[in-house]
Amino acid sequence: xxxxxxxxxxxxxxxxxxxxxxxxxxxxxxxxxxxxxxxxxxxxxxxxxxxxxxxxxxxxxxxxxxxxxxxxxxxxxxxxxxxxxxxxxxxxxxxxxxxxxxxxxxxxxxxxxxxxxxxxxxxxxxxxxxxxxxxxxxxxxxxxxxxxxxxxxxxxxxxxxxxxxxxxxxx
Numbered sequence: 001x002x003x004x005x006x007x008x009x010x011x012x013x014x015x016x017x018x019x020x021x022x023x024x025x026x027x028x029x030x031x032x033x034x035x036x037x038x039x040x041x042x043x044x045x046x047x048x049x050x051x052x053x054x055x056x057x058x059x060x061x062x063x064x065x066x067x068x069x070x071x072x073x074x075x076x077x078x079x080x081x082x083x084x085x086x087x088x089x090x091x092x093x094x095x096x097x098x099x100x101x102x103x104x105x106x107x108x109x110x111x112x113x114x115x116x117x118x119x120x121x122x123x124x125x126x127x128x129x130x131x132x133x134x135x136x137x138x139x140x141x142x143x144x145x146x147x148x149x150x151x152x153x154x155x156x157x158x159x160x161x162x163x164x165x166x167x168x169x170x171x
Contacts, residue, residue, distance in 0.1 A: 031061050034138065038065040041136040041164045046071035049134055051122045051151050052141035053077035055098055056105040059115050062138060067114040076118045076125040122151055131157045139167035
């Protein structure tokens with residue numbers, strides 16, 4: 001029986017994303033939804049941003065779509081966790097270089113020329129982009145209401161009119 005629902009995320013590929021038994025940040029059925037949202041914003045040379053990179057699970061899906069149109073995905077993560085995880089992710093990142101795992105995974109998936117990791121806070125990364133310059137934004141960084149609200153307020157002005165801002169863990 002297959003446990004994945006997207007052709008890119010096979011059992012072999014899924015193993016790439018496991019870091020200290022944290023692997024399933026996104027439910028199987030959500031892969032196709034994310035892919036469709038990116039496709040709804042697709043055009044040549046598109047620019048997308050993902051807030052919350054971890055080991056690259058969602059970047060793999062977004063990156064493959066963006067790659068088809070010679071676009072660029074910027075994945076943002078400061079690799080220190082958030083308030084919801086009470087330092088659990090920070091403990092992991094003190095022992096494991098998750099950013100290097102992300103980079104390896106993008107290289108393995110032949111996305112290293114499409115996906116760029118910005119190892120910084122979301123608020124700092126947002127300063128690198130002009131208002132109304134992004135085609136797609138996916139928010140999956142800090143999971144507290146405060147963090148999500150801040151990310152939406154920070155990144156929404158960066159979105160081109162009529163394009164898509166989406167995310168994970170909305171409730």
